[in-house]
Amino acid sequence: MNPKISIVTVAYNCEQVIRGTIDSVLAQTYPNIEYIIVDGASKDRTFEIVKEYGDQIAQAISEPDKGLYDAMNKGQRMATGDFIWFVNAGDHIHRPDTVEKMVQFCESDTDILYGEVMMVNQNRQEIGTRSEITTQKLPKKLSWKSLKHGMVVSHQGFLPRLSITKEYIDHNLAADIDWVIEALKKSRKNTFVPLILADFEMGGTSRQHHKQSLKNRFVILQKHYGFLPNLWNHAFILLRAMAYKVSGKAKY
Numbered sequence: 001m002n003p004k005i006s007i008v009t010v011a012y013n014c015e016q017v018i019r020g021t022i023d024s025v026l027a028q029t030y031p032n033i034e035y036i037i038v039d040g041a042s043k044d045r046t047f048e049i050v051k052e053y054g055d056q057i058a059q060a061i062s063e064p065d066k067g068l069y070d071a072m073n074k075g076q077r078m079a080t081g082d083f084i085w086f087v088n089a090g091d092h093i094h095r096p097d098t099v100e101k102m103v104q105f106c107e108s109d110t111d112i113l114y115g116e117v118m119m120v121n122q123n124r125q126e127i128g129t130r131s132e133i134t135t136q137k138l139p140k141k142l143s144w145k146s147l148k149h150g151m152v153v154s155h156q157g158f159l160p161r162l163s164i165t166k167e168y169i170d171h172n173l174a175a176d177i178d179w180v181i182e183a184l185k186k187s188r189k190n191t192f193v194p195l196i197l198a199d200f201e202m203g204g205t206s207r208q209h210h211k212q213s214l215k216n217r218f219v220i221l222q223k224h225y226g227f228l229p230n231l232w233n234h235a236f237i238l239l240r241a242m243a244y245k246v247s248g249k250a251k252y
Contacts, residue, residue: 006036009037015045022049038065076167084161091200114193142184142190146184
């Protein structure tokens with residue numbers, strides 16, 4: 001199979017990191033990639049750097065938006081590939097041959113490809129995979145029910161068919177988990193890729209506004225799993241987090 005992969009990068013005032021993200025995408029050895037960049041009218045040199053790459057980038061726009069998820073929705077609407085992958089500013093595809101190796105696991109009925117993500121610090125030093133340094137362990141068999149205790153798969157390691165995606169809920173810090181669950185509900189087959197797909201720089205909006213993120217997540221999970229099950233699930237999440245912190249294993 002030779003599926004077309006639409007890779008979308010959302011950016012805003014990130015001149016220090018945008019080049020590394022772009023280079024990691026353009027370095028891919030797999031030929032059938034559509035690269036899209038959505039810039040939110042950055043006030044620094046972000047879009048000037050983007051324009052340096054010319055037609056190596058299939059589509060690039062710079063215009064005001066309503067926030068991260070509004071920009072990601074724009075990118076999704078621009079995409080024309082079989083699968084969509086959000087590799088936002090500051091994220092890197094892990095290796096130049098990552099996409100080439102990843103698509104080898106794709107079968108005709110695969111609707112979602114997913115794999116591990118490496119967490120890095122601001123100096124791009126590897127801290128460990130998401131499964132290694134957080135309470136969330138990536139399952140080998142992923143379904144929409146796998147997310148009842150939280151986001152077990154990172155969006156940097158999650159590629160759904162464009163045909164099964166919905167738009168992100170705007171102004172909601174848990175919009176990513178809703179987007180993932182909705183895609184999983186529609187998927188025929190979820191294919192685990194035994195590779196590190198991307199590098200994710202620790203931090204981000206949800207970490208900076210952690211309390212609001214938790215409130216949003218509770219509402220989203222209640223929508224999908226029901227009120228009482230969600231209460232029990234969040235009690236488990238709380239106890240697991242406390243145990244993990246006490247164990248001294250928590251790094252993130």
